[in-house]
Amino acid sequence: MDPIESLIPDDSGAAPALEPLAMVALDAGRMLMEAGASANGVDEIVAKFARGLGAERVDLRIGYASLAVTIGIGANGITRMREVGHLGVNQRLDQELWHLAARVSRRELTVEQTRAELTRLAQKTPRHSAWMMAVAVGLACAAFGRLLKVDWPGTGPVFFAACAGQLIRRELLTRHVNVFICATLVSFLSSLLGGLCAHWAQSGTITTAMIASILLLVPGVPSVNAQNDILEGHPTLGSARAVTVAVILIFVAAGLWLGQVLLSQLGIQT
């Protein structure tokens, strides 16, 4: 924390380019937050970018849907705010941003070069293919199912239902369907598919197979980030994340409940 005297410097009359500096630092923080980082990570990366580009003072406020920063150089200061989009998880982007932050903090890049690099990262950071993700999620949910004591006949259906659920979720999110509605739809379809297939496979653990089929929707990263944020001195952001996690869980459970109701209407006992 800077002493208060240093925050009221004499006006030298110089006018450094604070606006682009502040916006580049905010963009880096926004991208890291959207990639699933906790508040402390966002705080650190904004400070690294801003100081690496010449700022002498950096103060950041982190909200759930926006970031605000005050940057100061000598007698001049500026405060800017930036909206934060959907909070997903993208670890390769996270990693690339930290590599870029290291270069910026060594003062290897100008503001314009840093902005170009950020744009490149946003557009070019590779993602796994949709099918690769679906198979991986299917395997993960099948393994979850075994941990929850789903029998072997029920494990294949869990894999199949979770694969289908992940493909549907990706498709819905690319069409900008609301995250909560998406959670209910995917939960309903995956649990229904998992339950039906487990019944046909003569599994004795149909209910657990249905639950395992929707575990791809459990917001694990936000729930751990929520607690980390509170522990690290950001209770407002942590509380907002916790509320979002709770609402997502309610929407997921609603989809599962609908799936169970439909299966019982079809005469399948869950």
Added chain:
Amino acid sequence: MTPAFLLHQTICGAIAAAGFGVLFNIGFRSLPWCAASGAIALAVRTGCLDGLHWNLEAASFAAALTVGAAVQVLRARTNISQNALDVVGCIPMVPGSFAAKAILGMFALTSASTTDASGTLITAVQYALRVTFTIGAIGTGLAIPTLLLRVRVSR
């Protein structure tokens, strides 16, 4: 607890963590670290649950603490963000099924045909409390090594 059961839980933990690693867009070269993280978490949790007969919350805390400490020690070698690696490792321990059962229990309470409302309520609340305490245990277990060992940037 048989060695075969411990091996089964460890392998399932590794597969689940690696699968979620792909979902979180972790690169192929780093996926073995994710699998190792999940394997450690499930091995420790299973050992505490079935070997030492601890409850789920305490076992999850011990497993998260172990994963958090291991990730801090191996941080320089893994070329992957510490936050991602420990979260991915602990994801197989997030009690998603308990959460679903707790909320379904609440839904069942509102049904007109509920026969044992107090029993249903108590079961639902028990599940909800276990979810809360287990997630709290995982978060605290992960946070302690991070808060103790991390070098903070000077601002």
